[in-house]
Amino acid sequence: MRQFFSARFPVLWIGLIFACISVSVSAQTIRSDKHNFRVVRLATGLEHPWSMAFLPGGGILVTERAGRLRLFRDGKLAAEPVRGVPRVVDSGQGGLFDVVLHPSFSRNRFIYLSYAARGQGGVHTRVTRYRYIAVRHEIVDGRTIFDATPKSFGGRHFGGRMAFDEAGHLYISVGERGTKPRAQDLSDHSGSVIRLNDDGSVPKDNPFVGRRGKKPEIFSYGHRNPQGMARHPRSGAIWTHEHGAQGGDEINIIRKGRNYGWPVITHGIDYDDSKIGIGKSAPGMEQPLYFWVPSIAPSGMAFYTGDKFPNWRNSLFVGALRGQLLARMELDGDRVVREERLLVDRLGRIRDVRSGPDGFLYLTTDDDDGSLVRLEPVK
Secondary structure, three states: OOOOOOOOOOOOOOOOOOOOOOOEEOOOOEEOOOOEEEEEEEEEEEOOEEEEEEOOOOOEEEEEOOOEEEEEEOOEEOOOOOEOOOOOOOOOOOOEEEEEEOOOHHHHOEEEEEEEEEEOOEEEEEEEEEEEEHHHOEEEEEEEEEEOOOOEOOOOOOOOOEEEOOOOOEEEEEOOOOOHHHHHOOOOOOOEEEEEOOOOOOOOOOOOOOOOOOOOOEEEEOOOOEEEEEEOOOOOOEEEEEOOEEEOEEEEEOOOOOEOOOOOEOOOEOOOOOOOOOEOOOOOOOOOOEEEOOOOOEEEEEEOOOOOOHHHOOOEEEEEOOOOEEEEEEEEOOEEEEEEEEOOOOOOOEEEEEEOOOOOEEEEEOOOOEEEEEEEEOO
């Protein structure tokens, strides 16, 4: 399904930012179809903030692509990064990516980091589990639970998003590293969604377990570069979105063993305007739930489940890098029935979006001087 463009808003004036730990509230009320709201910049001076995770009892962990994990708590950004973060490959699209908490974090204090790592044979997507020690401002006991193989050189399409399902399985997106055919090769983790137990072991019911020449960690394949992932609050299904080339950005529901088509089918074209693959559909390959032409370069996604914006409840929100907007998708079951575009050209590149436990909506902006942002309703 194609998106529909909405009218662009005038440029948003943001109040003066005094320091990276200050809070700045926009003076302007932003109007949308369902709610009026304002933008609150909670923290600035973040270097390409990529993801965030909410700590029980307050506080937000924020990853910076350059390889730092930051803590925002009690209205300010801690001056020093969290200690113990691994060395990452911060070049091209590589760096420190996602941070997620274990479903039983309050008991075990486990957090998971995804990042680009260097090893013999090249660079790859890695996931490592740590224990977070708040009083020491440190993560410890790192244990690598996933390395995407084979490794390769180049700095493109790492994927790196993660989410837990209701049964405690960890899903990880891996991009095809800029080499299209890898997404159809089941002996290669690239271009897939991975499903693991929380300790990194492979679930026995993964679709390719015991099949010679196929990676048992793979749950779905035929993906280009998924950089959005979220669990549906009602069905429990894992939803993703991924970048197309020129057009063909997709939203998908991830199903066991399914082939999502890249690069055999796509709704986009290549950067030289040439055709990719055989067309838009093929037997045995999934169609996207929704797609964008032209591309918005989606990044980050969240189902809104809070109470501060009641008319947004159960909407799906998607950030956009190239599009510099926040897309609100109205759903009817598993169908997108309408797209509303918010914050067009107001905040720049939106890298991540999350529904906070306090009912507000949170964003990060992808910039050398990136921000942690909260949206608040205005009556």
